[in-house]
Amino acid sequence: MSRFPRWSFASAMLALAGSGVAGYLTLVAFDPALLVCGLGDCSTVQNSPYAKIAGVPIALLGLAMYLVLFVLSLARWRWWQRADILTSVNAGIALAGTLYSVYLTYLELFVIHAICQWCVASALIVTGLLLVEFWGLRQLLRTAGLSEQMPPLKRARRQQPVP
Amino acid sequence: MSRELPPRTGSRAQQERLSRRAQRRLEAERRARQRRLLLVIVPVVIALLAAGIGIWWSQRSAKEVAAVQMPDVSKYTSVSRDGRILGDPNAPVHVIEWGDYQCPACKSFEQRFFPTILDQYIATGKVRWEFRDFAFIGPESTRAAEAASCALDQGKFWEFHAALYANQTGENVGAFTDRRLEEIARVVGLDVGQFRSCLRDGTHKGDVQQMVREAQSLGVRATPSFSVNGGAPFTIRSLGDLTQRIEEALP
Numbered sequence: 389m390s391r392f393p394r395w396s397f398a399s400a401m402l403a404l405a406g407s408g409v410a411g412y413l414t415l416v417a418f419d420p421a422l423l424v425c426g427l428g429d430c431s432t433v434q435n436s437p438y439a440k441i442a443g444v445p446i447a448l449l450g451l452a453m454y455l456v457l458f459v460l461s462l463a464r465w466r467w468w469q470r471a472d473i474l475t476s477v478n479a480g481i482a483l484a485g486t487l488y489s490v491y492l493t494y495l496e497l498f499v500i501h502a503i504c505q506w507c508v509a510s511a512l513i514v515t516g517l518l519l520v521e522f523w524g525l526r527q528l529l530r531t532a533g534l535s536e537q538m539p540p541l542k543r544a545r546r547q548q549p550v551p
Numbered sequence: 552m553s554r555e556l557p558p559r560t561g562s563r564a565q566q567e568r569l570s571r572r573a574q575r576r577l578e579a580e581r582r583a584r585q586r587r588l589l590l591v592i593v594p595v596v597i598a599l600l601a602a603g604i605g606i607w608w609s610q611r612s613a614k615e616v617a618a619v620q621m622p623d624v625s626k627y628t629s630v631s632r633d634g635r636i637l638g639d640p641n642a643p644v645h646v647i648e649w650g651d652y653q654c655p656a657c658k659s660f661e662q663r664f665f666p667t668i669l670d671q672y673i674a675t676g677k678v679r680w681e682f683r684d685f686a687f688i689g690p691e692s693t694r695a696a697e698a699a700s701c702a703l704d705q706g707k708f709w710e711f712h713a714a715l716y717a718n719q720t721g722e723n724v725g726a727f728t729d730r731r732l733e734e735i736a737r738v739v740g741l742d743v744g745q746f747r748s749c750l751r752d753g754t755h756k757g758d759v760q761q762m763v764r765e766a767q768s769l770g771v772r773a774t775p776s777f778s779v780n781g782g783a784p785f786t787i788r789s790l791g792d793l794t795q796r797i798e799e800a801l802p
Contacts, residue, residue: 437612437734473590484598484599484605529590
């Protein structure tokens with residue numbers, strides 16, 4: 389495995405894309421005139437009682453989440469020896485984001501009866517992040533177990549040149 | 552990922568050293584397993600909690616606005632109207648009502664007495680009725696009055712006016728927070744985006760202040776207060792007090 393595996397790069401890119409989508413929706417929350425919606429009924433979704441929590445647009449919360457994920461991805465490159473902890477944190481954030489997106493998608497489909505392309509995009513991105521981060525965490529923990537103590541004998545033997 | 556092999560021990564290493572190594576190895580393995588478990592379980596548990604709290608909060612926050620109701624406003628739409636004025640512009644009697652959207656007596660007047668006035672005097676062309684703000688109970692009164700002016704900009708002053716009273720829940724208890732006002736605008740059928748910027752920019756803040764100052768200088772001290780054909784403001788104890796004044800003013 390290379391020092392910066394592909395999954396960690398993919399995760400950073402997804403977080404960046406998510407920041408773009410959530411950033412755009414945050415702008416729309418403050419200036420509805422900016423809303424461009426090719427598919428679905430975005431303004432119904434944006435104006436629904438669920439679009440804000442205690443007065444804060446959820447798009448802003450989403451933006452904060454993606455930015456944290458992105459910054460932690462960068463931190464993971466900088467401090468790769470701490471990659472396991474950073475990935476664990478990222479996986480947790482992505483899981484919370486995905487669960488909340490499932491809730492929001494449920495609301496769109498069954499309560500608000502309107503769907504918004506940008507919200508669907510965000511839900512897909514955060515689900516992607518969840519998969520990538522947990523996959524990465526699995527990889528890291530698998531190898532971490534080996535680096536900290538002994539490698540299993542079988543593996544050690546296999547590394548010996550075969551006559 | 553670096554993966555270093557521990558120094559290999561020769562096959563003739565002492566039995567004792569081996570077992571100590573084995574013990575250490577087991578201990579290290581146990582700790583590593585624990586650590587791995589922690590790195591998976593902790594984020595999962597925290598994420599479940601966070602999502603749960605988020606959903607609970609969202610539901611609570613949505614319930615606050617979901618309770619907003621739209622009253623029947625057909626009585627207002629059936630008569631001619633112009634902004635804050637309801638009824639025939641050439642009607643012989645001009646009545647001004649000063650109200651505060653947070654005032655329970657105003658709500659009671661609006662819902663119990665006003666339909667009668669509307670039927671008997673306004674719809675029949677005898678009275679043109681004007682509503683002016685005397686917002687004095689608290690910041691939410693001012694905000695609601697400003698919001699009503701924003702609705703006026705969209706030609707739905709009376710619908711919004713009725714909806715404000717229908718959604719009055721008490722004085723300064725959050726009935727007319729910006730969020731609830733937006734929701735009221737939504738049920739009334741206003742352009743919510745336009746309404747929101749009107750309210751946010753304080754477009755009618757000055758108008759409301761002006762109206763309140765003017766009322767004070769005219770001698771309004773309580774709500775609802777009335778004035779018939781420009782006379783001194785008065786308050787009423789029953790509907791009869793008001794209809795009597797109107798009847799006296801009718802030619």
